[in-house]
Amino acid sequence: MKITQFYPLPAALLLLAPGVQAENAPATLVVSAAPAPSGLSELETPAAVSVIGGDDMRRAAPQINLSESLGAVPGLQLLNRQNYAQDLQLSVRGFGSRSTYGVRGVRMYVDGIPATMPDGQGQTSNIDINSIDHVEVLRGPFSALYGNASGGVVNVETETGSQPTRVQASSYYGSYGTWRYGLKATGAVGDGTQPGDVNYAVSTTRFTTHGYRDHSSAQKNLANAKLGVRIDDLSTLTLIFNSVDIDANDPGGLTGDQWRSNPRQVASNVTLYNARKTVKQTQAGLRYQRAMNENNDLSVMVYAGERETVQYQSIPRAVQLASAQHPGGVIDLTRHYQGIDTRWTHRNQLAGIPLTLTGGLDYETMTEQRKGYQNFTSASDLGNKGALRRDERNLMWNVDPYLQTAWQLSDKLSLDAGVRFSTVNFDSNDRYITALNGDDSGNARYHKWLPAAALKYAATDAWNLYASAGRGFETPTINELSYRAGGINGLNVALQPATSDSVEIGSKTRIGNGLFSAALFQTETKNEIVVDQSSGGRSSYKNAGETRRRGIELALDQQFAYDWRLRMAWTLLDATYQSNACGDESCRGNRIPGIARNMLYAAFGYQPDSGWYAGTDLRYMSNIAADDDNSAKAPAYTLVGLNSGYKWVQENWTLDLFGRVDNLFDRDYVGSVIVNESNGRYFEPAPGRNYGVGLSVSYAFQ
Template identity: 25%
Template sequence: MDLHRYLIPKRITISLLFILLVNFSFAQSKVDSVQKVGEIVIRAYLSEQPILRVPSSVSLISNKQLRDQPGISMLPALNSVPGIRMEERSPGSYRLSIRGSSLRSPFGVRNVKVYLDEFPLTDAGGNTYLNLIDVNSIHNIEVLKGPDGSLFGANSGGVVLLNPVDKHSDSSWASAGISSGSYGLFQEKIALQKKFKNQYLNINHSYQRSDGYREHSAMSRNFAQVMYRMNYSEENQLRVLAFYSDLEYKTPGGLTLAQYTANPRAARPSTAFAAGPVAQKARIENNTLYAGIVNEAKIIDNLRHVVALYGSTTDYLNPFITNYEIRKENTAGLRTYLELSGNEDKSINWKWNAGLELQSTGADIANYNNNRGVQGSLQAQDDIISNQFFYFTRFSTNIGEKLSAEVAASLNYYKYKFSKDIRTYATRFERKFDPELMPRFALSYKLSDNLALRTSVSRGYSPPTIAEVRASDNIINANIESETGWNYEAGFRLRNRNDRLWLDASIFQYRLENAIVRRVNANDTEYYLNAGGTRQTGVETQASYWLIEPGSKGFLSGFQVQNSYTLSKYFFQNYVNGTSDYSGNRLTGTPRAVVISGLDFRFQKNFYLFAQHNYTSKIALNDANSVYSKSFDLVHFKAGWRTSKPGKPVIDVFAGIDNLLDETYSLGNDLNAFGGRYFNAAAPRNFFAGMKLTL
């Protein structure tokens, strides 16, 4: 293997590593003269803990990192995390994958579990409407990479935790912002937090629209979120969360290479055999109301109890090229757990968690003929009940100041039922999957206060989603099996004594069985099948360093360099489809190498500049590996002026450029598309500007 081909792409410099190594010794010699930046703390494993000794691959996207980005979507922030790939086929149409899971997701999120606070955003049918959420309503994001069902149930890719507010915030404030940009982009956002003694009310509202770069790719979203928090005693808290999202976006369809080269802005054209998305008025409309209540109570000094109840209702409309789909979905669920803690003053301290999560989703799905955007005669109708629940337990211990160990497991149950009438539950077809055990074993050892090693073994499990069992061909595929697999991982984390330097690295191998892949029929309807196994070996690194500490005197009052690197050697194993043998081929939809580099400049007089470069290598677009997308380099920057006097209003005025190099590239490929319609062109060089006022 030619390591230089993957580890050091021609257009990527290794100067960041050189800078980090040179300046590490410099920073250590001057540690007494600099102020501590702040240790990274996460709450991904049910309680807050320093990330240094967490024995798993977890990444935190902080509020600062979200603020550095344009604020239009989560895409650039999530893509800065190694192993994460978020794509945008057109505005509002997102796909999120962790460590190669885009193989399974033609759109949206599958085999990744997503939570909003303590509430699962992923429904019982395995679907997640991540595009409903406005990024400005999120305080920070935690990502658990690799299968981690020991606490979070069925997933074979990973877990994303969206934290909507800073639960430690103890003040009242209000903010309003507006931004605009190329291709009709407009966004307004307002937020308010009000403190009433021991109670807090947080309100977010945003409206966003865009005409889109491509023909027939306009989108709009109205989003409102309310969160109420009451600390009814020093150790007890009640939270209520609710959001409503009204999302609509048009779907322009994939292009062949010839069409993409000739006019990347075009929607898929009509043919003599099939009308295109413009003629069929193809679009998605999603109206969702979601609400939940969670109570955290300290029963006695070393016993804590958390219980969350939640529910949602969705009206979904999708006129497509081949049909006109209408869905009504309702979800209800419960998540609860206990946490028993040992004495933290002892040389051996421990925590034990035990709990359960259950949810049920009812979906009334009807497909009609699409007569140029008008609902026609009925093609097929199914009422579907999906139920899943799991028990979970986790025991973790810290032995002295060095060793941390964790043993965890969940027992997962899943079934779906196709009914004649969702109101009477008369069963037409039912499938109940065997219970699946998902264990996890992990160790972390601190070689010093600044360096920790880690290793883990975990099992992944992800049953087929309802969208895969009943795909757009309207045929119930009762034979599709769950994905399962084992992940073996090792890594280390390094910081310096004042936390200006941070380095996280991991190497893993994931052995996935019964991988689910997408196929497309000649009439553009899709179906899914199991593709045997995959072998996924990867290396991930993430580093940041404040070369000039924030608050320094001089022309630059702060300067940070950032870098993340992903190497993905992912292959099919034992994958035969008819007469075609794809064993040994690269995993579809996953680039071999991704390098993200960032520079954060803070100047005197409150000026700032953030620049980011994304190199993504070529991507196999079909299982046969006969077609690849080309590699691309994306550069964007955001510059602005932000006041920061304590007790005074904060004004933030900014402007930026996306795709500075004016690359022609596809950021959301249609994998295994029939007729070679793989490509969805992203916008060329484009601009944005805005301002935000916080009182």
């Protein structure tokens, strides 16, 4: 029996995790860093996959936002909103671009624990870059096998401790009063092969900033820990802990004229009502893995967490008093979530053909206490919690059985096929009932079969061709269901889930010490969920009939002469409404707002293991429509960044000192847009030329 390294990936995509590998088993679909200890690589995966290593993400970087380092992933649009009250704006092939808060339409995991709730809403705020081992981004039809919110998948794996024990302190100081400092310790007792061997990794980070814009200061504390134990020769147990605490002001958006006259300003209501948000989240998980015998593996992941959010919005007092059904200008949420994912993998032969069969059950549930208050106590006391205007208990759960097979049809041809049956349930109990505000309780349930299949042909040992197809499923999130147009309370039960059919063909070629990949894709969506109205930080949603996304993705990661590296990514994405986005046919053919048609990233650097290093990066983003009419657009822009540093290695000590400059040519540009903002404040400005310096010091106990 041959034991290969087990990558603890989310179990929903069934073949994305190798376990015990029989000698005659087919090559499983694996998303792993290349080169991985087990010899697995992106080349073998019949899907659009990109992997970014943690060391690459930390090299000469602030280590504050994922947007710093994931530009090399084609199809991924990751924008820094300069607003830590609203998180990054992340979309994959256009899915998630409409989100005004957090991550929408993309499934996210951190160490196997979903960072996406059962309703499909997720966040990046609990990801500690200081402790990341690698990030995997899956695009295309196979992401459907992750269930709800499957426009794409972002999977974050943190470091696993190993010998020798190492401690590290790091810091970064940048423009606009930006500070980040962190501590990390990793190590192991034993080499992980004997019963009783233990590994550990602990990291903590604190971040503060005055913010580029007025009223955009923020502070965030992060902690991440992972403890692994080998129970016996065939099984391991891993304990995972994560915590985040955020306190951030919310600068909101600007009109085009406001942005051009003074991009650092905020609308008057923002300061008048002191728009802001606090978030506290703590979660823990336990993963058990066992090789039952030569042909069977078992994996069980259980987790639970709590997230508390209080948000003060800039909704005017007069608007709240105009209707007895208005839910107020303060959102107070407490969410408890938990889940279990059990997976069994079997390897054998059928009619002489090597076969891997994987089946499992994924269950997630979340209970939410949602309250709304007025953001004033009187006409002269604004920005403080006032009278109760909303009180409800929302329950969300999903249960998804899944099954997938991998067939090695010949030495060159393999087939992967699977299906997931997804059930998502929403139940809302209204506790705020008055003479003018009736009972708005309601419920909704959605079901969908999610099939996916891929055929891969190995033209040579270094060149693979593949074709894949799949169906995706995206329900309304509880935030999208929570508000009806006109500021009315109660679930927006008229919203229907969006269903997407995707096809893709691709090529991956190993060129020397690099990999070149290309993908051509098309996705057609029915009942696309889009922003109906957005004002004062609150949005309501509607279904927009049919949409179509089609495009090309190219990526190159090439190493030259050992120490020189070039990374490039280009995306051409045509995302348009096919019907009924504006209530009539006037928007047919219009671009879906929030999506750039062209994206280009290029980075070139000299990266030796020690001594001087330097690099530069270029980012191009074409214009982005901000509304369904396409009457307002954020202009295209090109940014250039430079970095240089010195890495000193002496016996057990490592010191890394660097400096960097971003937006070298001081371009004025809009970093992101708020889709369909009803007051025309679509634009969230980004900073001009800015600077930073960083230092890390580590010691290995050898």
